Amino acid sequence: MxxxxxxxxxxxxxxPIKDGFYMPAEFQKQEATWLGFPSNPGTFRLTPAQxxxxxxxxxxxxxxxxxxxxxxxxxxxxxxxxxxxxxxxVVEVNTNDNWLxxxxxxxxxxNVNKDIYLRSVGWKFNGWGNPKEIEHNLDALxxxxxxxxxxxxxxxxxxFVCEGGSFSVDGQGTLITxxxxxxxxxxxxxxxxxxNTILSNYLNLTQIIxxxxxxxxxxxxxxxxxxxxxxxxxxxxxxxxxxxxxxxQCVDKEQEKWxxxxxxxxxxxxxxxxxxxxxYKMPHPPILTYSKEEIKTLPVTDGSFVRKxxxxxxxxxxxxxxxxxxxxVPTFNCSTDSRALKTMSEIFPDKKIxxxxxxxxxxxxxxxxxMSQQQPYSTKT
Amino acid sequence: MxxxxxxxxxxxxxxPIKDGFYMPAEFQKQEATWLGFPSNPGTFRLTPAQxxxxxxxxxxxxxxxxxxxxxxxxxxxxxxxxxxxxxxxVVEVNTNDNWLxxxxxxxxxxNVNKDIYLRSVGWKFNGWGNPKEIEHNLDALxxxxxxxxxxxxxxxxxxFVCEGGSFSVDGQGTLITxxxxxxxxxxxxxxxxxxNTILSNYLNLTQIIxxxxxxxxxxxxxxxxxxxxxxxxxxxxxxxxxxxxxxxQCVDKEQEKWxxxxxxxxxxxxxxxxxxxxxYKMPHPPILTYSKEEIKTLPVTDGSFVRKxxxxxxxxxxxxxxxxxxxxVPTFNCSTDSRALKTMSEIFPDKKIxxxxxxxxxxxxxxxxxMSQQQPYSTKT
Numbered sequence: 001m002x003x004x005x006x007x008x009x010x011x012x013x014x015x016p017i018k019d020g021f022y023m024p025a026e027f028q029k030q031e032a033t034w035l036g037f038p039s040n041p042g043t044f045r046l047t048p049a050q051x052x053x054x055x056x057x058x059x060x061x062x063x064x065x066x067x068x069x070x071x072x073x074x075x076x077x078x079x080x081x082x083x084x085x086x087x088x089x090v091v092e093v094n095t096n097d098n099w100l101x102x103x104x105x106x107x108x109x110x111n112v113n114k115d116i117y118l119r120s121v122g123w124k125f126n127g128w129g130n131p132k133e134i135e136h137n138l139d140a141l142x143x144x145x146x147x148x149x150x151x152x153x154x155x156x157x158x159x160f161v162c163e164g165g166s167f168s169v170d171g172q173g174t175l176i177t178x179x180x181x182x183x184x185x186x187x188x189x190x191x192x193x194x195x196n197t198i199l200s201n202y203l204n205l206t207q208i209i210x211x212x213x214x215x216x217x218x219x220x221x222x223x224x225x226x227x228x229x230x231x232x233x234x235x236x237x238x239x240x241x242x243x244x245x246x247x248x249q250c251v252d253k254e255q256e257k258w259x260x261x262x263x264x265x266x267x268x269x270x271x272x273x274x275x276x277x278x279x280y281k282m283p284h285p286p287i288l289t290y291s292k293e294e295i296k297t298l299p300v301t302d303g304s305f306v307r308k309x310x311x312x313x314x315x316x317x318x319x320x321x322x323x324x325x326x327x328x329v330p331t332f333n334c335s336t337d338s339r340a341l342k343t344m345s346e347i348f349p350d351k352k353i354x355x356x357x358x359x360x361x362x363x364x365x366x367x368x369x370x371m372s373q374q375q376p377y378s379t380k381t
Numbered sequence: 382m383x384x385x386x387x388x389x390x391x392x393x394x395x396x397p398i399k400d401g402f403y404m405p406a407e408f409q410k411q412e413a414t415w416l417g418f419p420s421n422p423g424t425f426r427l428t429p430a431q432x433x434x435x436x437x438x439x440x441x442x443x444x445x446x447x448x449x450x451x452x453x454x455x456x457x458x459x460x461x462x463x464x465x466x467x468x469x470x471v472v473e474v475n476t477n478d479n480w481l482x483x484x485x486x487x488x489x490x491x492n493v494n495k496d497i498y499l500r501s502v503g504w505k506f507n508g509w510g511n512p513k514e515i516e517h518n519l520d521a522l523x524x525x526x527x528x529x530x531x532x533x534x535x536x537x538x539x540x541f542v543c544e545g546g547s548f549s550v551d552g553q554g555t556l557i558t559x560x561x562x563x564x565x566x567x568x569x570x571x572x573x574x575x576x577n578t579i580l581s582n583y584l585n586l587t588q589i590i591x592x593x594x595x596x597x598x599x600x601x602x603x604x605x606x607x608x609x610x611x612x613x614x615x616x617x618x619x620x621x622x623x624x625x626x627x628x629x630q631c632v633d634k635e636q637e638k639w640x641x642x643x644x645x646x647x648x649x650x651x652x653x654x655x656x657x658x659x660x661y662k663m664p665h666p667p668i669l670t671y672s673k674e675e676i677k678t679l680p681v682t683d684g685s686f687v688r689k690x691x692x693x694x695x696x697x698x699x700x701x702x703x704x705x706x707x708x709x710v711p712t713f714n715c716s717t718d719s720r721a722l723k724t725m726s727e728i729f730p731d732k733k734i735x736x737x738x739x740x741x742x743x744x745x746x747x748x749x750x751x752m753s754q755q756q757p758y759s760t761k762t
Contacts, residue, residue: 089529148470
């Protein structure tokens with residue numbers, strides 16, 4: 001960490017809100033999708049994990065540009081993997097891990113007449129609030145590196161611990177986050193009010209909605225909202241919802257608790273436009289756990305989270321990727337797969353809804369949305 | 382080299398000429414200047430060499446974007462150096478050396494209605510025809526890496542040894558190169574006619590002008606044209622010209638020979654438009670050599686060219702950088718400095734002409750143009 005802090009990173013002086021920049025929603029027009037390519041052998045079983053991302057990239061790249069971010073050790077291999085793909089660009093970045101959602105910059109835009117300008121913000125990344133547990137000094141610099149590779153001005157908010165998975169926005173001034181993630185764990189010295197001010201200044205917000213908790217047993221990220229509840233339109237969110245939630249028949253009591261608590265907040269809080277938010281209930285997968293076989297073949301290295309057999313996976317269909325023409329939904333070969341796809345078809349009747357079997361990414365502690373970052377459409381940099 | 386060749390690099394199938402793309406001249410409108418930051422301790426005395434590039438970047442960035450390409454070992458330091466510079470973006474790339482002109486892609490554009498599309502071509506880089514002498518496996522991949530970071534389609538011409546310093550174009554179909562560089566040394570299996578065809582197909586040309594030789598003792602590049610003669614406008618070139626060239630009083634007989642030979646060709650060959658080329662004589666510096674003191678402090682490592690005291694430097698004012706608003710001219714604290722600047726002022730009365738003392742870069746075997754690559758203005762990628 002000392003090494004990271006010594007760097008004098010150039011930063012814009014004002015805040016995005018003062019400069020008129022805001023974070024657009026994922027469902028707004030995109031320029032490109034950035035995807036992390038599993039390259040860290042301490043996190044993934046590389047070959048099957050790479051095949052998941054390859055499947056995601058193949059689908060999205062049929063319709064828009066995909067930038068694949070790869071560690072040097074895997075760059076040549078990734079070039080080979082994607083050599084026949086027209087819209088895919090393999091970009092080498094020296095990272096520790098591959099969770100692009102959390103280490104890439106958060107992109108901001110500003111409309112000026114007919115032009116759309118692009119900037120970015122980088123947060124303090126310290127390994128999801130676990131600075132001592134895992135290596136993250138290179139990940140902490142990735143936002144600036146990607147921003148620089150695009151030659152765009154950068155806001156350096158490196159006194160606030162936060163990741164892209166910590167929030168979901170509607171592009172109209174509303175943000176949803178969880179108390180588990182941003183309030184209790186990462187920024188213990190900051191009050192909710194202070195955090196509201198920071199998020200408002202850097203993402204240009206007028207309404208911040210705090211739900212209490214992320215999905216059950218999301219131990220790596222400690223409550224990322226993008227696994228439990230995300231915006232899918234202005235005034236529309238999907239919320240992960242275990243079968244029979246709110247009834248005695250519900251067998252997933254832990255998830256039931258957090259889904260009910262989130263619903264209560266969402267149903268009683270207007271968005272930035274003053275409107276009631278429509279909540280779509282997204283079927284939550286049955287309880288999935290690490291198998292003994294998986295634990296045997298999962299890597300164990302210094303600087304990685306330790307995995308154990310029979311421990312619950314933080315699997316959720318909500319951790320999906322929305323692009324201009326396609327929604328990629330993680331599936332788990334389980335009873336909720338087809339219903340999750342159907343839910344998204346109803347929300348996005350004009351987009352192609354594609355399921356990708358994503359268990360291999362979930363074994364690494366995240367999911368496909370955690371491996372992605374959308375770059376909004378812009379005309380000027 | 383084996384490692385380099387194994388990579389399956391994605392490439393566009395057709396040639397640029399068939400796709401309607403061409404290489405614009407350096408004096409056409411630019412989007413950005415790319416600069417290599419001295420990071421290879423086997424080539425440069427790093428601190429003073431970095432100060433030269435810093436001076437170049439400072440001037441250019443007052444008017445347009447500058448992307449600084451840095452090896453990982455120096456990325457944090459470069460961020461610190463440029464932290465107060467508004468238009469400068471420090472981009473990390475795993476390279477061997479820092480000669481951006483020769484390892485960055487050659488950018489191509491195509492005009493379609495009101496839009497300008499951007500693509501790039503990468504040549505086979507094998508250390509200026511010296512594949513065994515110096516390390517270059519990472520340099521050989523840099524064109525693709527930079528192209529991918531811009532998400533632009535790439536033409537992979539990796540069966541033809543060539544570098545950005547091997548040619549100068551007018552953007553109207555004319556290219557100048559030297560026989561010493563492209564014909565004799567790098568591609569021994571190819572005839573002049575075959576090389577003409579390759580260059581024409583990849584840069585979109587109708588007239589290729591071969592001058593015999595580069596400047597005196599340009600031993601590293603073996604005859605790069607950008608050290609002896611470059612286009613400064615349509616139908617206009619500058620040619621390095623030792624004092625009293627063509628008379629008995631000329632003391633630099635070696636350079637005199639190559640300047641006279643080049644002049645003979647240039648005066649007797651029309652450009653692609655069928656017009657006679659106007660030759661501006663650029664004063665050639667007096668004979669400069671490595672000092673004993675410099676040799677003592679210059680690095681000696683495996684995989685670098687060996688330097689010796691009293692050996693002639695390949696110093697030339699022609700190795701300058703043309704940008705939208707500024708021309709940066711290398712100077713050497715010698716009698717020709719002010720005349721070189723004056724010559725450029727006459728050619729570009731509307732641009733700012735700035736001299737930068739560049740000896741420290743010349744000690745590494747090149748000059749400031751060799752450290753740069755222009756990215757043409759484009760509206761679409």
